[in-house]
Amino acid sequence: MKAWKAGGLAIVIALSGVGGTAAAGAAPGAARAPGPAQQAVAVGSGGAVASDNVQATRAGIEVLGHGGNAVDAAVAVAATLGVTDPFVAGIGGGGFLTYYDARTRQVYTIDGRETTPASAGPSLFIDPATGQPLAFPVAVTSGLSVGVPGTLMTWQQALRHWGTISLAAALRPAERVARHGFPVTDTFREQVRENAFRFDQIAPTSALFLPGGQLPAAGSVFRNPDLAATYAELGREGVADFYGGALGASVVNAVRHLPLAPGATLVPRPGLMRLSDLAAYTAPRQAPTHVTYQGLDVYGMAPPSSGGITVGESLNILSNFDLRHMTTVQALHHYLEATRLAFADRNRYIGDPSQVPVPERQLLSAGFGRQRACLINPAKAATSPVPPGDPFAGPGGCVPARPALTGQPSDGASTNNLVVADRWGDVVSYTTTIEELGGNGVVVPGRGFLLNNELTDFDFVPIQAGVPDPNLPAAGKRPRSSMAPTIVLRDGRPFLAVGSPGGASIITTVLQILLDRLDFGMTLPQAIAAPRASQRNGATTQAEPDFIALPAAPGLQALGQVFAVADTSPLNPSIIIPPTIGAANGLEFLGRGRVLAAAEPVRRGGGDAAVVSPRS
Ligand code: GLU
Secondary structure, eight states, X not given: OOOOOOSOOOOOXXXXXXXXXXXXXXXXXXXXXXXXXXXSEEEEEEXXXXXXXHHHHHHHHHHHHTTOOHHHHHHHHHHHHHHHSTTTOSTTSEEEEEEEETTTTEEEEEEXXXXXXXXXXXXXXXXXXXXXXXXXXXXXXXXXXXXXXXXXXXXXXXXXXXXXXOHHHHHHHHHHHHHHOEEOOHHHHHHHHHHXXXXXXBHHHHHHHSGGGSOOOTTSEEEOHHHHHHHHHHHHHOGGGTTTSHHHHHHHHHHHSOOBOTTOOOOOOOOOOOHXXXXXXXXXXXXXXXXXXXXXXXXXXXXXXXXXXXXXXHHHHHTTSOGGGSOHHHHHHHHHHHHHHHXXXXXXXXXXXXXXXXXXXXXXXXXXXXXXXXXXXXXXXXXXXXXXXXXXXXXXXXXXXXXXXXXXXXXXXXXXXXXXXEXXXXXXXXXXXXXXXXXXXXXXXXXXOBOOOGGGGSOSSOXXXXXXXXXXXXXXXXXXXXXXXXXXXETTEEEEXXXXXXXXXXHHHHHHHHHHHHTSOOOHHHHHHSOOEEOSSSSSEEEOHHHHTSTTHHXXXXXXXXXXXXXXXXXXXXXXXXXXXXXXXXXXXXXXXXXXXXXXXXXXXXXXXXXXXXXX
């Protein structure tokens, strides 16, 4: 098969909107109407959207243009991404939504994380035949990994609390794209390529994404009539159809009886989900995390995501230094050392707060930030794994309080983040996911969407014997996430909204964008494009080739920073993947109602940014 073409994927996409017979999959050569071209940056007023692709962004602009608010548009964008970005997110998955409400001038969040079925327990990922943990790829492509999806309930809750339109209306643009089709991009085709070895094991997945046993051709029109019908059904029946009704029953059936293709070699490990698990699902509103940095208020996602706390703790650590007046080498060294320390604390203390105590207030205290900051040696990188600190000791001393955890949790690498603002000043930053690229690989038969493998975000066994692990599987528990949809206020008004995919590297990506924008003099589009490195208390720092090529890299290496490029699939090491970190989207509020929308320009084919009224 064709190898990935790294970088430079500047794709000008023609928008769909053609009629014709709805047949699933890609139809080569079908005519299509020209549409707006993909653009990475837009400036203007009246509302703004940045997301992973042009159809999704334009769905949001359409809703905003018809008088909808940011929440209405965010649901329309997310639902469209479920069609055009099906390997990354959709109603088979979950996510976390942060929302700034201009009327109350408060930030709110919704926890739409997937949940473990009631009949599952700590041995969820232990092979009964051997007593050993399942291999990660075996656990992913199974029914066991599927958490009760939270995305639809998140949409419902967001619309109910803050929206102005019905779920049916919010789903309509997405239904149209699913029915009429959209042009297959190089990225879409690439994402099928990376999954073909397992998609061809699952009958409805290979029928949808590998029509005739082939990768969909770039430029052909891809239609998903099953998903269009599913959205239409949800519009008529409401989310009860999923959370206990007929649609939910088809999800449960697919989880418990994996629809294998004839001749499949996959050994199916069925899941434990029941309709009662779906009926019991909730997507609660909860308070955001909060820290101040450079006089700004930074709001993020609280547990079960570790995103808000770990970004916040890192900022608190870095508040003890003046990055603006350091050399680039020293500033980047401090960035890497701060996340090295913060990830030690994340891995030791953060899990689902409904089941384990999470010392959120202590981890986010300025005193704890000082305790951790004094461990940074400007002359030498620390040796990972560094031990977690003691969040109950306040500023404490410079002595690490705990033994280091030797194991490393495993995390996926794909999802998406969308950002929306409306003319009233409301703002949404929303990260949605099905975990691995392609989720668990199972398209629900007749329904047109993939299921998540979010439960593999749990540690399968304690990452170190004898040390409590807050992220072990349990009935009704939500696995720890790294998703970090972030909203930054200046003097109580929106200043930035940002978020990214990338598993645990979401945290470092969001932090790096904030530092690039706030300390290193970059514009938001520059910060979103900048080369990345992600240190997560590992012996090596994951880095993009462009980061290793920076003039500062030799100086960092001289301080003991060791960089490694990750370019193979976590599900199949023989498959080469793009060595990129994150694909962020963000907004910056320029004052007087003007907004700069910035999408990722290159990674994963680039995203799309648009405003309702472009600057003349
Ligand atoms: N499962 C990941 C998390 O919740 C997100 C998926 C990804 O970005 O790879 O942190």
